Amino acid sequence: MTDPTATVRELLREHYSSLTQSERKFATSLLENYPAAGLASITIVAANAEVSTPTVARMVQKLGFKGYPQFQQALLKELEAKVSGPTQRRDKWITEAPEGHLLNRFAQAVTDNLGQTLFNIDPEQFDSAVRKLANTEGRLYVVGGRITRALADYAFTHFQAIRQRVTHMTSSSATWPHYVLDMVEGDTLLMFDVRRYETNLQRLAELAADRGVKIILITDQWASPIAPVAQHSFNCWVEIPSAWDSNISTMMLLEAMIAATQEEGWSETRDRYDRLDELFDMTRLFRKFS
Known part of the structure; x- marks a missing residue:
């Protein structure tokens, strides 16, 4: 089970040492045009990276995803986050933010941001x-x-x-x-x-x-x-x-x-x-x- 808060880019960095040469080739191709390179069908992204479809499927599972559809959904969510404007961001926090005073939630978010950045x-x-x-x-x-x-x-x-x-x-x-x-x-x-x-x-x-x-x-x-x-x-x-x-x-x-x-x-x-x-x-x- 993959960490729901981790981006695919972070998962690639975390698991890179365990990837085979072919899997690393696909990872490099993905990162060169991230995340768009992973949004096509599994056969197309494999062909674009010049690797086999099973190579892509194995790498996706190594990252903690059940299969390519779940992997692709994670990329879509990242792309959605990239292009979201102020209204969408506020709506996301209103529906998903934990209970408690805004100051506490704000402080926790900032602390998490600093930790992730470092x-x-x-x-x-x-x-x-x-x-x-x-x-x-x-x-x-x-x-x-x-x-x-x-x-x-x-x-x-x-x-x-x-x-x-x-x-x-x-x-x-x-x-x-x-x-x-x-x-x-x-x-x-x-x-x-x-x-x-x-x-x-x-x-x-x-x-x-x-x-x-x-x-x-x-x-x-x-x-x-x-x-x-x-x-x-x-x-x-x-x-x-x-x-x-x-x-x-x-x-x-x-x-x-x-x-x-x-x-x-x-x-x-x-x-x-x-x-x-x-x-x-x-x-x-x-x-x-x-």
Whole structure:
């Protein structure tokens, strides 16, 4: 019996070591176009992955499903969750949320989100992404979407203090070609994209990737369509008892990245902090207490 709260992607990661070579081939094919690649008939998905139908059936059972129909239903539910809007999310929580005060339910949901997010972060991937964020030989670009642009702005404010050569791309996609024009191989693009995923962000990622830019994606548990072109993709759990998704786990990951980037090049960063404080004193931007 499979865990009803686990996504198929999580189950694949959990059971990957026990899969045969053919089963891993199907798993890779599924993840390359997830979850759409698993929504056709079992014969079609097997043919698309160039494996046999029994291979697909065996792998599905290894993941804990009784058969392919139950496996496919799980993928359909994930796809439905991906495209759901605020009204559908609220209706789901109203009918399925546990009893108790909203504050308690909210706190439990946030705690679960943080735990799931941390559990699914690969430390080596995190460290590799941080090295790219700290690498001043290339320029760092930061961009977000309709909701996540607030996270992008927060990220830019900190990274601009930590390192040189940081660019905050505007929220207007009409201006993005001007930024892409100056992108070169060795640059890094930090992107935020959560459901409902934005087609303009996906196109930006594709254009940047074509120019050799390394993409670091922060997305939700269902994964933005940008993920296939990203060098590093981090999934943050976001569901809460609300019509809106939560940015708490996303912010946790971002702040961890900011802290790690600061430490990666601390000698240079400390010097920048000192010089920045001198400038703040000269402009009298902040009140000083003696």
